[in-house]
Amino acid sequence: MNAISSRIGPGARWLVGRAALARQARSHGSLPGEFKVAIGLELHVQLQAAQKLFSAASARWDDAPNTNVSAVDAGLPGALPQLNPECVALAARAVLVLGGQVQRRSAFDRKHYFYADQPLGYQITQQWHPIGRGGVVRLGAGEGLPRARAVRIRQVQLEQDTAKSVHGVERGHVLVDLNRAGVALVEIVSEPDMETAEEAAAYVRKVQALLRRAGVSKCNMEEGSLRCDVNVSVGSGAQRGARCELKNLNSLKTIQGAINAEIARQAVAAARGERPAPETRGYDARSGETFLLRRKETAPDYRYMPEPDVPEVHVTDDWIAHVRSSLPETPEAAQARLERQYGLGREAAATILGEPGCLEFFEAAARGRAARQVAAWITSEVFGQLAYRGQRLADSPLAPRQLADVLDALGRDAITSRQARELLIAFMDGERRGAAELIAAHGWAVVSDGAQLRRMADRLLDAHPKEAAGYLRGQERRLNFFVGRLVQATGGQAKPQAASAAVREALEARRGQA
Amino acid sequence: MLGRAAQLNAIASVNVRANIRAGAKPNAGRALDGWAVAVKANLATDWAATSCASRALGAYRSPFAATAVARLERVGAAVVATTNMDEFAMGSRTAAGLHGAAFNPARAGHSPGGSSGGSAAAVAAGLCRAALGSDTGGSVRLPAAWCGVVGFKPTYGRVSRHGLVAYASSLDAVGVLARSVADARAVYAAIAAPDPRDMTCMSPGLRRRIDALAAARPWLAAAAEPDGRPLAGIRIGVPREFWVDELSPAALDAWRGGAARLAALGCDVVAVSLPSTRHALPAYYTLALAEASSNLARYDGIRFGARAPAAAAAAVARHGRLANASLKYAATRSAMLGSEVQRRILLGTYVMGAAAAEHYYRPSQRIRRLVQRELDAVFALPNALAASAPLPLDARPPGRVDALLLPTATDTAPPQCAPDDECPVASYVNDVMTVAANLAGVPAISVPAPPKGDGDMPLGLQLVAQYGDDDLLLRIARGLEAA
Numbered sequence: 003m004n005a006i007s008s009r010i011g012p013g014a015r016w017l018v019g020r021a022a023l024a025r026q027a028r029s030h031g032s033l034p035g036e037f038k039v040a041i042g043l044e045l046h047v048q049l050q051a052a053q054k055l056f057s058a059a060s061a062r063w064d065d066a067p068n069t070n071v072s073a074v075d076a077g078l079p080g081a082l083p084q085l086n087p088e089c090v091a092l093a094a095r096a097v098l099v100l101g102g103q104v105q106r107r108s109a110f111d112r113k114h115y116f117y118a119d120q121p122l123g124y125q126i127t128q129q130w131h132p133i134g135r136g137g138v139v140r141l142g143a144g145e146g147l148p149r150a151r152a153v154r155i156r157q158v159q160l161e162q163d164t165a166k167s168v169h170g171v172e173r174g175h176v177l178v179d180l181n182r183a184g185v186a187l188v189e190i191v192s193e194p195d196m197e198t199a200e201e202a203a204a205y206v207r208k209v210q211a212l213l214r215r216a217g218v219s220k221c222n223m224e225e226g227s228l229r230c231d232v233n234v235s236v237g238s239g240a241q242r243g244a245r246c247e248l249k250n251l252n253s254l255k256t257i258q259g260a261i262n263a264e265i266a267r268q269a270v271a272a273a274r275g276e277r278p279a280p281e282t283r284g285y286d287a288r289s290g291e292t293f294l295l296r297r298k299e300t301a302p303d304y305r306y307m308p309e310p311d312v313p314e315v316h317v318t319d320d321w322i323a324h325v326r327s328s329l330p331e332t333p334e335a336a337q338a339r340l341e342r343q344y345g346l347g348r349e350a351a352a353t354i355l356g357e358p359g360c361l362e363f364f365e366a367a368a369r370g371r372a373a374r375q376v377a378a379w380i381t382s383e384v385f386g387q388l389a390y391r392g393q394r395l396a397d398s399p400l401a402p403r404q405l406a407d408v409l410d411a412l413g414r415d416a417i418t419s420r421q422a423r424e425l426l427i428a429f430m431d432g433e434r435r436g437a438a439e440l441i442a443a444h445g446w447a448v449v450s451d452g453a454q455l456r457r458m459a460d461r462l463l464d465a466h467p468k469e470a471a472g473y474l475r476g477q478e479r480r481l482n483f484f485v486g487r488l489v490q491a492t493g494g495q496a497k498p499q500a501a502s503a504a505v506r507e508a509l510e511a512r513r514g515q516a
Numbered sequence: 517m518l519g520r521a522a523q524l525n526a527i528a529s530v531n532v533r534a535n536i537r538a539g540a541k542p543n544a545g546r547a548l549d550g551w552a553v554a555v556k557a558n559l560a561t562d563w564a565a566t567s568c569a570s571r572a573l574g575a576y577r578s579p580f581a582a583t584a585v586a587r588l589e590r591v592g593a594a595v596v597a598t599t600n601m602d603e604f605a606m607g608s609r610t611a612a613g614l615h616g617a618a619f620n621p622a623r624a625g626h627s628p629g630g631s632s633g634g635s636a637a638a639v640a641a642g643l644c645r646a647a648l649g650s651d652t653g654g655s656v657r658l659p660a661a662w663c664g665v666v667g668f669k670p671t672y673g674r675v676s677r678h679g680l681v682a683y684a685s686s687l688d689a690v691g692v693l694a695r696s697v698a699d700a701r702a703v704y705a706a707i708a709a710p711d712p713r714d715m716t717c718m719s720p721g722l723r724r725r726i727d728a729l730a731a732a733r734p735w736l737a738a739a740a741e742p743d744g745r746p747l748a749g750i751r752i753g754v755p756r757e758f759w760v761d762e763l764s765p766a767a768l769d770a771w772r773g774g775a776a777r778l779a780a781l782g783c784d785v786v787a788v789s790l791p792s793t794r795h796a797l798p799a800y801y802t803l804a805l806a807e808a809s810s811n812l813a814r815y816d817g818i819r820f821g822a823r824a825p826a827a828a829a830a831a832v833a834r835h836g837r838l839a840n841a842s843l844k845y846a847a848t849r850s851a852m853l854g855s856e857v858q859r860r861i862l863l864g865t866y867v868m869g870a871a872a873a874e875h876y877y878r879p880s881q882r883i884r885r886l887v888q889r890e891l892d893a894v895f896a897l898p899n900a901l902a903a904s905a906p907l908p909l910d911a912r913p914p915g916r917v918d919a920l921l922l923p924t925a926t927d928t929a930p931p932q933c934a935p936d937d938e939c940p941v942a943s944y945v946n947d948v949m950t951v952a953a954n955l956a957g958v959p960a961i962s963v964p965a966p967p968k969g970d971g972d973m974p975l976g977l978q979l980v981a982q983y984g985d986d987d988l989l990l991r992i993a994r995g996l997e998a999a
Contacts, residue, residue, distance in 0.1 A: 073580060077814040079568070079681040080560045080578060082714050112810055114868075118841050123813020176841070178818075305868040307810055307877075310686035312715055 037269050038237040041202050041261060042194035045209060046187050047219045048163065048227040049092040055162050055186035056083030056126065056312070063166070063182035064225070071180040077121035082311050089186040090315060092218050093133050093160045094325045096188050099216040099332075100155050100209070102137030104322045108160075110309035115302050118178050119165040127161035127189070129306045133315070134158030139192075139212075144337070144352055145204040153205050154193040163187050188218075194233060194245075199261035203254050206230060214358045215330050223253050230257055236268035236278075243268060244280045248292060251285060260285035264292045336361060344373035353381045359396045366402035371409060379409060383423060387430050404429040407437035415497070421446050446495070455488065455496060455504035462487050463508055473509050481505060525618045526628070526637035528557040528598040529564040538594030547706055549592035554638045554647040557598040557615075558605055559690070560679040561585050568681050569603045569613025572815045572822050572852035582679020583714070584648055584690045584707040591706045596644055600634030603854045604812065605650055605683045607631050608658055608946050611933040612854065620929050622664055622974050627932040629659030629925075632693065636663040639693045646694040646703045652683045653800055654924075654950025656691030657962035661924035661976020664964045666997070668692045668700045671984050672957030673718040675704075676711030684807035685716075687800075687954040697963065697994040704986070718984075726900045726984035733897065735912045736988070745782030747995045750988075752778050753788035753894060753917035762945060764927040767975055770965035771923050774977040777999040778921060778992070788894050788917060792886045793952060799883035800951035802867050802876050809864030812857070817848035824851040888956045894920070895982035919985075919992050923949055924962040924976030949978065959986045961993045 054061050057072035073081035094104045109131040112124040137155035141147050165183035167176050190209065196202050210221040210228060221228040230251045235243030248264060251257045263285065271278045282301070283292040331339070333355050340351035340361075354360045354377065368376040384405070388395060405426065412422040425440060433440065440446075462484055463470045473480035484505040489496050521527055538552040555561065558568045560578035567573050585595055603613040610618040610633025618633045620626040621641040628637040632649025636659035639647050649656040651669035660667020668691055675690040682688060690707065694700040711717045718726075735749050754775055759768075779785045817823030828847035853861070867876035892899045896909070896916035912918075925946060953960035962976035977996065981989040 076819050078578065078820060079566060079573065079576070079814070080580075080582060080679040082678055082716075084713060084715060114810060114813060116813065116816070116842060116845055118818065121814065121819060123816070124810055180819075303870045305810075305865065305870070305873075307806060307868055310684075310716070310807060311682075 036239050037272060038243070039197045039265055040194035040233075040235050040237070040243065041196040041198075042233040043190075043192045043196070043202060043205060044231040044233070045190040045192075045206065046163075046229040046231075047096070047190060047209075047213060047221060049089055049096075049186040049188060050217060050219055051086060051088045051092055051186050053086050053088070054184040055086055055089050055160070057086075057184055058084070059184070061185045063163075063179075063185055065181055067168075067177070067179040067181060069181065071183070075121065075180055075184040077123070083126065083309075085312055085315070086186065089160065090133070090317075091325060092186070093158065093188050094317070094322065095216050095329060096190070096213060096218045097134030097137065097158045098322075098326050098329055099212045099218065100134075100137040100139060100158065100190065102134040102155050102158060104317065104325070105131065105133055105135060106318070106322075107131065107314055107316055108133040109314045110160075110312045112307045112309050113304045114307075115304060117164070118176055119167045119183070121165060121180060121183055125162050125164065126309050126312070128159035130308075131314070132157040132159035133188075139205055139208050140334075141201060141204045141208060145208055147201060147204055151196065151201055153195045153201075156191045156193050159189045159191070161187050161189055194235065199258040199265075202232065202261055203258050206254060206257065211333065211356060211358070215333070215361075226252070232257060232261060232264075234261055234264040234268065236265055236272055238269075238272035241272075241277065243272070244278045246278060246280060246292075247282045248285055249282055249295060256285060256287055259287055259290060260292060263290055267292060340364075344368060344377065346374060346377050350374075350377045350381050353385070357385070357395050363395060363402050367405045367409075369406075371406060372413075376405070376409060379405065379426075383426055384430075387427060391430070398430055399432045400426075400430045404437070411437055411441060417441055417446050418497075445493070452500070452504060455492075455500060456508060458491055459484065459488055459501075459504045459508035462491070462505075463512065470509060470512060474513050481509070484509070520621075520641060521638075521643055523619065523624075524621060524628075524637045524641055524643075525616055526600055526634040526641065526643065527554070528567055528569065528600050528615050528634065530597050531561075531563050531595060533563075534594040534596045538596055546592035547702060548588060551593045551646065552596045552644045553588055553593045553703070554597040554599045554635060554644040555582075555585055555588075555595055556601050556605075556632050556635050556647070556649045558601060558650055558681040558683075559585055559598075559648055560681070561595060561598065564598045566681060567598070567614055568605070569601045569615050570815075570853065570857070571614055572817070572848075573681075574614055574822060576821050578679070580679060582690075583676035583711045585679065587707045587709065588648070588703070593703075593706070597638065599632070599638055599647060599649075602631035602633070602655075603857050604681070604808070605631040605652055605655055605688075606808070606856050606860050608654070609930075609933055610634060610637075610659070612856070617932050619932055620663055622662075622929065625931055626929045626973070627662070629662035629929060631655040631659075632667075632691070633659045633663075635693045636660050636665055636667065639663070639665045639695060646692060646699050648703070648707075649691045649693050650680055650683070651689050651691040651950075651954065652687045652804060653947045653954050656689075656693060657924050657950050657960060657976065657978060658946065660693050660962045661964070661978075662929035662974060664974030666692075666694050666697050666700045666964070666993070667924075667962040667976070668694075668697075668704060668990070668993075669953060669960050670704060670708060670986050671718075671959045672954075673716055673722075674708045674959075674984075674986060676707075676709070676714040676717045678711055678713040678717075682807075682811040684804040685811060686807060687804055689954070697961075697990060697997050700961070701990050701994075704990070708986075722900065723984075729898060729900055730985060730988065732909065733912070734910065735896075736918070745780075747778065747992060748782030750782070750919070750992060751784040751786060751896070751912065751917045752992075753786055753920045755788050755790045755793065755894075755920055755922055757790050757793035758922045758949060760926070760948060762926040762948070763923065766928060766968075766972075767923045767926055769968070770975045770977060771921070774921055774965060774996060778996060781995045781999055783992075785921070786915075786917065788915075788920070790887075790890050790894065790952070792883060792890050795883045796887050796952045796955055797945075797948050799880035799887075800947065800955055801863075802880035803884060803955075805860045805864030806868045806877055806880075807864070809861045809868065812853070812861055815849065815853065816845045817852065818844070822848070822852045824848040884955045887952055891952070891956045891958060891980075891982070895985075897982040897985050897988075899983050901983060918981065919989060920980040922978050922980070924978040925949060928973035928975055953980050956983070958983050959989045961989055963993050963997045 057074040059072040060070040111129040114124040139153045142150035163185040166179040232248040235245045237243035280298045282295045340346045485502045488501040559582040560566045562581045566578045600615045600618040608630045609627045610630040620628040635647035635649040640663035656667040692700045692703045824847040829843040896912040960980040965975040
């Protein structure tokens with residue numbers, strides 16, 4: 003029995019109603035009774051290659067419809083696929099970054115079905131000899147989970163994306179955009195090693211972060227460069243659950259909602275002593291329930307066949323080593339390094355690693371500076387602004403150099419921290435002038451010149467002889483009167499400590515004269 | 517001439533400009549200057565419909581030309597016509613495609629063979645000097661034999677398949693039909709080259725490796741002795757398993773005659789055994805039809821080609837519950853693909869299905885490898901595709917041969933089928949002589965057998981060599997043809 007299924011009495015399960023189960027599953031992601039949940043994910047990830055998997059057409063699927071289409075993509079007679087080596091290299095990066103083994107020999111197969119978004123009548127994929135096998139994604143406290151979990155990867159296969167069917171634009175017609183047809187995907191198939199919706203979501207986020215950092219994919223669920231199918235099975239006692247596939251889950255929220263709804267549905271059935279049939283289901287986020295898409299008996303027979311137009315792919319150990327050497331360090335290694343090399347706290351390091359491009363940004367800005375201060379400014383001020391703007395760091399105009407200049411000015415006491423924040427905002431708005439120029443333009447330069455302050459203090463004392471005499475008689479509070487006036491006189495550009503020192507110096511000098 | 521051409525119905529479409537060019541500019545220095553060449557209607561040209569003799573592609577114009585066609589034009593050939601064929605190259609009669617039945621110039625009312633029947637008839641009748649065909653299971657060699665011309669299927673991968681409309685991709689080869697081995701060789705030399713647009717086309721490196729292996733045969737260097745025996749040193753194998761019941765007396769006679777002539781040219785002729793031969797035909801059909809069902813899935817009428825009218829989709833709808841798009845596909849595919857093509861797609865779909873693949877598709881793949889291994893065990897030249905790089909040999913291993921001699925067809929050309937007459941099994945059996953070369957991807961050539969008497973129908977003798985050994989094959993064929 004695992005952590006999520008705390009055992010309750012055998013008689014009690016009959017008292018557990020469907021609604022209660024569903025509620026419990028949703029709120030805690032856990033189930034009572036002797037249920038054993040197994041969740042496996044299939045992630046479809048669009049590779050960041052300039053061209054398609056088997057054609058020279060641009061892989062920009064969001065250009066004007068049907069503009070990036072070659073003869074192969076449209077399935078024209080006599081056109082043959084040409085494997086794009088860039089896609090093979092990116093797929094190999096995906097395999098390695100997930101800890102798997104790149105296969106020295108891989109091969110393509112045809113998966114057949116008729117559909118308007120499938121111009122060839124088949125998809126070229128890797129059913130029997132995928133480019134990657136094995137690997138593991140480790141989840142735990144760093145991902146906000148209460149316990150550690152290792153999700154094994156079964157295989158990573160390279161395949162073609164389909165075209166896009168567009169419904170509802172023209173009455174009575176389905177429009178087909180072939181721009182996406184043939185764009186390279188990797189399908190990442192996990193073992194059913196997860197037990198809760200939260201683990202599944204953490205797994206997706208972790209894979210996203212790994213692939214983004216390795217430059218494999220944008221992994222953006224909203225735009226569809228990351229798509230997810232989920233397999234859920236709820237077993238009861240010794241009986242293994244039936245595997246139900248949930249299709250078309252296109253946000254983390256939907257994934258979690260669908261998994262919880264499906265766990266509840268299968269658990270209710272199991273509690274009744276029924277065994278759900280293996281089937282493919284969809285998820286209705288409004289009702290919060292999954293619904294039948296198709297039963298196993300009506301599942302299509304894909305008639306897999308070795309792809310005769312594309313020879314086997316053979317790669318050497320040298321090539322694999324070359325790909326490996328160009329990978330960024332693993333998140334675990336980077337986390338350890340940030341803590342060791344820069345003295346960052348666990349949380350700050352994790353926050354920096356969680357944002358694509360932020361590690362590089364941090365290291366550039368922190369060079370030769372107080373690293374913890376740099377990290378604090380990034381994780382609080384910069385991330386706060388990004389969240390406010392709904393922006394990613396990679397899309398912000400802010401450069402590491404600019405943040406460094408702001409912090410340097412602050413460190414020199416050239417500006418106050420409020421002004422530093424204003425400078426940062428200006429840079430994040432796209433300000434292109436340098437920090438020094440901006441400080442001068444705003445007249446922000448802090449008056450820290452002791453001689454100047456002294457001169458100003460003397461003038462104040464001349465203007466207010468009564469108050470000065472009072473101080474010299476022992477009225478200590480008169481000091482604050484002068485400090486307030488002095489700070490005011492500098493337009494707020496003097497620091498109170500510096501102003502206080504200047505005033506005291508001027509007053510004490512008069513004591514000698516008096 | 518034109519009247520004759522019309523009788524034969526060998527031509528699908530004529531390129532008038534190319535015909536004028538062919539007449540006007542002979543011998544300008546390029547290899548095929550002044551040659552009028554026809555190409556089968558499943559090869560894309562930039563001037564004609566790539567019809568494949570199918571209603572589905574009757575008006576389809578390809579936006580690109582086949583590499584083989586472009587290479588012919590580059591060395592001066594005028595591509596003057598596309599030729600009649602069986603629909604999607606499925607057949608051995610050229611009987612019932614979009615363009616109607618073609619006929620054999622050797623005898624009125626007879627089939628030219630198929631599926632490259634139009635190309636063979638056009639060359640035999642002198643409508644062009646040479647023609648391209650495609651050979652998936654004998655579709656170049658059979659019509660060549662029946663029309664009395666040379667038909668050459670090069671090693672799989674010698675000629676790019678880019679622009680050849682696929683029937684069964686792992687078996688399809690662009691082939692040459694010509695009146696002499698020398699002409700066939702000239703056309704082959706023009707089209708056999710690496711092509712990045714076909715990943716199965718041999719790379720320059722593989723071609724060099726084959727050349728190196730082929731050159732390291734000391735027993736061939738000793739050939740061409742001064743006593744006028746041009747093929748001395750070459751050993752020819754006669755595979756006994758091809759002595760089948762269906763073999764006609766005339767074909768058997770021609771086979772014996774061919775062996776005798778090769779012996780007279782200096783060849784050592786020996787019997788060899790290829791025990792898997794009897795399994796080759798069913799394995800061939802299983803694999804070819806499986807690939808065909810896959811390759812022809814794209815003819816749905818959505819993006820190109822003919823589409824059935826909406827009314828036809830409504831008619832299909834009455835048959836059962838199909839999704840909207842499937843109705844359109846079913847209507848188009850039912851209306852636009854001929855009965856033989858539909859039969860082969862259905863059979864191919866069946867043998868690949870989850871339930872049947874274990875019994876049909878996968879055993880056939882194993883038989884294919886067995887056929888390849890048996891040929892590797894019989895030929896003296898090592899197979900360049902073998903996993904371990906083979907060492908050059910000092911001497912021909914005992915019992916090994918340089919090429920095989922067998923009949924191209926079991927009999928002479930039959931009368932052309934009546935338009936509605938269907939005899940599919942009979943036409944499948946005819947391929948028994950030719951399919952092994954496609955399964956193994958090795959080169960094969962059909963050379964006309966000398967006629968016994970006036971008015972005899974043509975018959976072909978087939979030579980088969982090891983993977984990549986096209987040059988030696990052509991050399992032996994030339995000797996056989998001249999003798």
